[in-house]
Amino acid sequence: MTNTNKQLLLGNKAVARGLYEAGVCFISSYPGTPSTEVTEEAVKYDDIYCEWAPNEKVAMEAAFGACLAGRRSFCAQKHVGLNVAADPLYTMSYTGVNAGMVICVADDAGMHSSQNEQDSRHHAIAAKVPMLEPSDSAEALEFTKTAYQISEQFDTPVLLKMCTRVAHSQSLAPIGERTVPDRPYEKNIGKYVMMPGNAKRRHPIVEERTRLLTAYAETTPLNRVEMGGTEIGIITASTSYQYVKEVFGDTVSILKLGMANPLPVDLIRSFAAKVDKLYVVEELDPIIENHVRALGIPVTGKEILPLVDEFSQNLIAEAFGQKKESAYSIADAIPARPPVMCAGCPHRGLFYTLKKNKCTVLGDIGCYTLGAVPPLGAIEMTLCMGASIGALHGFNKVRGSESEGKTVAVIGDSTFMHSGMTGLANVAYNQSNSTIIIVDNSITGMTGHQQNPTTGYNIKGDPAGKIDLEALCRAMGFERVSVVDPYDLEECDRVLKQELAAPAPSVIISRRPCALLKYVRHNPPLRVNTDKCVGCKSCMRVGCPAISIRNGKAHIDNTLCVGCNVCSQLCHFGALEDSGKEA
Amino acid sequence: METKNIMIVGVGGQGSLLASKLLGHLLLSQGYDVKVSEVHGMSQRGGSVVTYVRYGDQVHSPIIDRGEADFIVSFEILEAARWLSYLKKDGQIVTNTQMIDPMPVITGAAEYPQDLEAKLKASGARVDALDCLKLAEEAGSSKAVNIVLLGRLSHYFDLPEDAWMASLEANVPPKFLAMNKKAFALGRDY
Numbered sequence: 001m002t003n004t005n006k007q008l009l010l011g012n013k014a015v016a017r018g019l020y021e022a023g024v025c026f027i028s029s030y031p032g033t034p035s036t037e038v039t040e041e042a043v044k045y046d047d048i049y050c051e052w053a054p055n056e057k058v059a060m061e062a063a064f065g066a067c068l069a070g071r072r073s074f075c076a077q078k079h080v081g082l083n084v085a086a087d088p089l090y091t092m093s094y095t096g097v098n099a100g101m102v103i104c105v106a107d108d109a110g111m112h113s114s115q116n117e118q119d120s121r122h123h124a125i126a127a128k129v130p131m132l133e134p135s136d137s138a139e140a141l142e143f144t145k146t147a148y149q150i151s152e153q154f155d156t157p158v159l160l161k162m163c164t165r166v167a168h169s170q171s172l173a174p175i176g177e178r179t180v181p182d183r184p185y186e187k188n189i190g191k192y193v194m195m196p197g198n199a200k201r202r203h204p205i206v207e208e209r210t211r212l213l214t215a216y217a218e219t220t221p222l223n224r225v226e227m228g229g230t231e232i233g234i235i236t237a238s239t240s241y242q243y244v245k246e247v248f249g250d251t252v253s254i255l256k257l258g259m260a261n262p263l264p265v266d267l268i269r270s271f272a273a274k275v276d277k278l279y280v281v282e283e284l285d286p287i288i289e290n291h292v293r294a295l296g297i298p299v300t301g302k303e304i305l306p307l308v309d310e311f312s313q314n315l316i317a318e319a320f321g322q323k324k325e326s327a328y329s330i331a332d333a334i335p336a337r338p339p340v341m342c343a344g345c346p347h348r349g350l351f352y353t354l355k356k357n358k359c360t361v362l363g364d365i366g367c368y369t370l371g372a373v374p375p376l377g378a379i380e381m382t383l384c385m386g387a388s389i390g391a392l393h394g395f396n397k398v399r400g401s402e403s404e405g406k407t408v409a410v411i412g413d414s415t416f417m418h419s420g421m422t423g424l425a426n427v428a429y430n431q432s433n434s435t436i437i438i439v440d441n442s443i444t445g446m447t448g449h450q451q452n453p454t455t456g457y458n459i460k461g462d463p464a465g466k467i468d469l470e471a472l473c474r475a476m477g478f479e480r481v482s483v484v485d486p487y488d489l490e491e492c493d494r495v496l497k498q499e500l501a502a503p504a505p506s507v508i509i510s511r512r513p514c515a516l517l518k519y520v521r522h523n524p525p526l527r528v529n530t531d532k533c534v535g536c537k538s539c540m541r542v543g544c545p546a547i548s549i550r551n552g553k554a555h556i557d558n559t560l561c562v563g564c565n566v567c568s569q570l571c572h573f574g575a576l577e578d579s580g581k582e583a
Numbered sequence: 584m585e586t587k588n589i590m591i592v593g594v595g596g597q598g599s600l601l602a603s604k605l606l607g608h609l610l611l612s613q614g615y616d617v618k619v620s621e622v623h624g625m626s627q628r629g630g631s632v633v634t635y636v637r638y639g640d641q642v643h644s645p646i647i648d649r650g651e652a653d654f655i656v657s658f659e660i661l662e663a664a665r666w667l668s669y670l671k672k673d674g675q676i677v678t679n680t681q682m683i684d685p686m687p688v689i690t691g692a693a694e695y696p697q698d699l700e701a702k703l704k705a706s707g708a709r710v711d712a713l714d715c716l717k718l719a720e721e722a723g724s725s726k727a728v729n730i731v732l733l734g735r736l737s738h739y740f741d742l743p744e745d746a747w748m749a750s751l752e753a754n755v756p757p758k759f760l761a762m763n764k765k766a767f768a769l770g771r772d773y
Contacts, residue, residue, distance in 0.1 A: 008611050033623055040746035097704040112622060136618075138644075170607055189768070245643040280766045314648040326668035328649050328706040334665045335693035339595065339630035365629065375690045401723035448623065542690065545629050555682075559725050 006172040010164060014137035014173045015104060018144025022039065022100075023180035024074050025050055026066035028059040030418065031447035032078030034114035034167040037077050040450075043459050047178065052450055052459050055385070055418040056081035059104065062087045063159075067101035067445040068192065072148055074103035079120045079369065080384060084419070088128045091167055091194050092157045094184065097287040099183045100151035106162040109283045110310035113446070114382065115365065117308065124159050124261035128206050131159040131215050131261040132222060134166055135241045137304075138448040143258060146222065150323040151525040151551035154216075161260055163283070165478070174283040214262045221259035225271055229253065233275025235268065235299075237286055240281045247320070257453035258570035265293045272297045279304075283311050339371050343546040343561035344515030346441055349486040350410075351378040352542050352566070353493050357500075358408050362395065364420070366412040367445040367514075375543045385415050389423030389436055396432040404433040405500045411436070414452040417467070421476070426506050428477035435499050437507050438469060439486075442513040449517065469581075473507045480506035487512060489569045515562055523563025524579050528554045532575035537543040539567040541577060584615075586639035588647045590665045593658025593686065594683050595632045598729040601754065602656070603634040609750040610638040613766050620645040630698060631662060631685075654739070659683050660699045660712070667695075670708055679715035679728060680704075707749050711735060713773050721764035728762045730755075738753025 009017065011090045014388045015038045027050045029039040034379035052326070053059035056077040066073035070259050077085060089103065102350035105123070108114040132147050134140040136370065147158040149367040163203045190198050198327070217223060232491040237257040244254060255271040257263065272278050272292070280289040281302035289301035304319040305311070341348050354361050355378040363369055363379035364387065372379035381391060388409035394406050408514045411420045416438050427434045444450040456466035480502055484495045499506040513520050525546075535552040542569060544561035554575065570577035589606060591599045600621060607619045614636040622632050635647045649668050657678035670676060680700060687693035696702070700712045707741035713735060719727040730751070737747050747767070755763045 006619055008607050010621075010720075015690065036623070049586045124752075150750075165620060165645055168621050168623055170617070170621075171642070171645065172611075172616060207590065239645070242645060243645045266729060312646055313644045324648070324650060326670075327666050327672040328663060328670050329675070330663070330667060330696075330699075330702045330706050332696035333693070334661065335685050335687045335695065337629075337631035337661070337665075337686075339592065339628040341687050370628065373690065374686070446628075453589045537691075544684060545684075545689070548689050551585065 006174050007139035007326075009137045009141070009173045010037060010041075010170050011134070011137050011140045011166040011168065012037035012136060013041040014140040015065070015144050015160065015162070016171070017175065017453065018141040020045045020048060021075055021140040021176045021178050022145045022148045023072055023178055025071040025180065026063060026073040027075065028052065028053045028062040029076040030054070030056045030059050030081055031444055031450040032106070033080045033447055034164045035076045035078045035081070035104060035162065036110055036447045036450070037167070042049070045200055050312050050459050054453055056085040057088060059227065060085040063101060063103075064088060064092055067097045067099045068185065069524065070099050070185045072100045072145070074096070074102050074104070076120065079105055079107045079116065079118050080116065081105070082120055082123055084385065086123060086127070089123065089157070091131070093127045093129050093197055093206055095192050095282060097157055098185060099181065100148035101157045102147040102160055104160045104162060105158055106164070106167050107284070108164050110164060112164055112504060115382065119287065120159070121260050121287045122285070123574065124161075125287070128210055128466055129157055129159055129261070130154070130259065131161050132258060133161045133238045133260040134258065135165065135238050135256070141173045143222065150216075150401070154213055156209060157214065158271060159261075163238055163240070175557070195536055203360065210262055217259050217264040218267050219266070219362060220259060221263060223267060224256050224258070225267075226256060227274070228256040230274060232274045233277070234281055235292065235329050236278045236281040237288065238283065240283055240316075243311055243316050244281050245315045247317045247322070257288065260287070260492065263288060264539060265295060268292060268295060269272055269297065279446060281311070286355055287536070291488055310415045321404055338373060339370060339546050340373070340543065341367065342515055343415055343544055343560040344564040346486045346508070346512035347371060347439055347514065348439065348544065349489055349543050349566045350439060350492060350510045351376045353489060353496055354378045354408065354410070356493070357406070359408050359496075360403065362388045362391045362407070362409045362413040364409070364415050366415050366440050368412055370412060371410065377542055380412065384413070386419030388422050389420050391437065392434045393423065393430065393432045396434050407435075408500070409434065409436045411438055411471070412445070413438060413440040413442065413454045414450075416469070417453045421472070424476055424478075431505070433503060433505055437508045437510055440469060440509050440511040443517060445514050449514070468509075469509055478505060478507050480504055481509070482506070483509045483511055486510045487564055487566055489566065515564070522564070523562035525558040526556050526568060526576045527564055527579035528556055529575045529577050534575075536569045536572070541570060542566055584639050586637055588652045588657060588671070589636040589654040590647050590652045590666060590669055591634040591656045593632055594662065595630045596702060597658040599634050599725055600727060602729040603636055603731055605750050605754045606636045608753055609746055610744070612746055612749065615639060618642045618645045622757070623717050626737055631665060633666065639698065654670040654736065656736055658705055658728060658732065661685070661695065661730060663698065663703060664699050667706065667708065668702045674709070676708055676710045677739070678702060678710065678712050679732060680712050681714070681716045681728070693751065697703055713770070715770065718769040718773065719766055722761040723745075724759075724766075727763055727766035730766040731770035734767035735773060737767070737771050
């Protein structure tokens, strides 16, 4: 076997390569696992303009503007990001495009890094736009390019659906050349101004387009039949196809659907007619299955396969009655190893202070969501991007003085830019006595360090516009805006008490850069003075992964400790000392 | 050739992504079809992480399931125990003996199991356990645990040493190359 001209590419990197080859000129995205690397890889091509937008809605609108102006454009987001961008999406379905536009949405079955497990195919159906669904990196690259052809041929935005196992798996993909199409911009009010009169004329065009796309789905090579044994026929897609191939090889027949919307009709009927028993193997919701049932074809799917979590080859083998056993085991209970805030994480000191003050904390989406896990256990609600502030307002409005003095919202800098500002406007406008804490670690942390409008740098790391959080909050009507260093527990405690007691809405900015940022200089690791340490475990209350108890005394892992000194402020015996040696 | 499976397990932040990158590069250079599946995002924050490397004539699934791993390469011994059920009959574990307490152990909600190396061996599994942190420090950096492990893994592969070195050269910065080569040799010759 030769691998000439093929590269081992991460699925997301293959999409980026496809964007390059398709001549895409403009990309605007908001980071979100598992979609982030598409944009991070695309920015490495100098020929493509890339940016991080404040949120997915803005990103999609920017990409729409670029395609309207006549250049192929793109935006990427995770599944829940598409909810934020659903508003432009559903009407872009009506306007169609000028140059091609593709929207990548990455689902996270198994919730490796997400707050829900929604199936994005519902958005494609509801917005009436085509959706392609690759099953490995080669398809990710090829389908990306095909998506632009479909977009321009059928005058529609096209969704490209990734999932964690396709986005974050590397497999071989062939590399091609870049060609850049260019379309002139032409004024067309009837097509691009979606007011009722125009939209009424566009809607039938959308329905006709779906009919034409269904005809396309019958014959496109995106959907393919692999005939094998005919006792069992399986309709499948995405990563599920790979598991089916792994389990059954050529012993069954497979209809592999690369186009998730619209689904073919005749192709499915003819495939079903060739096999004795028909199955659908798809992760999450029974979308293909329900389509097959609606055609009146007997089929088995979710009777034997789960609606929840991601699939694997063993899961499918067992659903089809094959037994899978482990060869080895040990009797000991293996303690779980959940993710934790890093040693030196600036969020730790703040959450310790909130817990100490017995605050009710409404949280948000980011690394700081880990403030909910033991031993901090400080966060009591996390819903979606920006919800902390919106919910705090409602909570305080109905509970009044009972909650105002002890309830806070905690939101990160990037999440605040994404959708916290509108919640803040509501607090300022409708006047709840709410205390909002912006944990400003000067980066979008959890998705792996992306710049945002508060950092002063763009996606390439070059200087960019910088939004001043203090000035912004004041301009929105907050007279009480204070800044604290979360490494300073005394200051955090004092300011928190003061702002909770104040009879006016307030913002506390807890500011210190993420400890993992390369430019952050750390102190030498602390050292335990075992003569002074009495093993009281006070230092363990902050849940730092660098601290454990060995032989009844505190022990500091000097490969992890960054000398933030949060723990030493909790020690009543002065047992945690500067080691004085360089890290 | 039947598809072969290597699982790389450890604690987020230990450098398993470089190990899988290097293995992917190596196996590709030998003409195999290769798939590598990684974990990004929240689990990387000090959680249990797993990377799957599969190679053969044609690889379908990107992941490795229970009872399928020919090799489990573990950066931390509790993680070797956690993923033991993924080992294939007669598969090989190559593990660092380093112990990193997970948060439930730190908070006292759970205990770190004792004598894991002996228990893993008693399960009947083939276990090659070595103190990679010590060897990495001997090579010049505690960060080279991943390369020490790969050096040890290379011992079980019938591949020319040149091929391993070429992958090392292609994936580590030149200024760390000598140190990493030493780490590799210390693992291989352990």
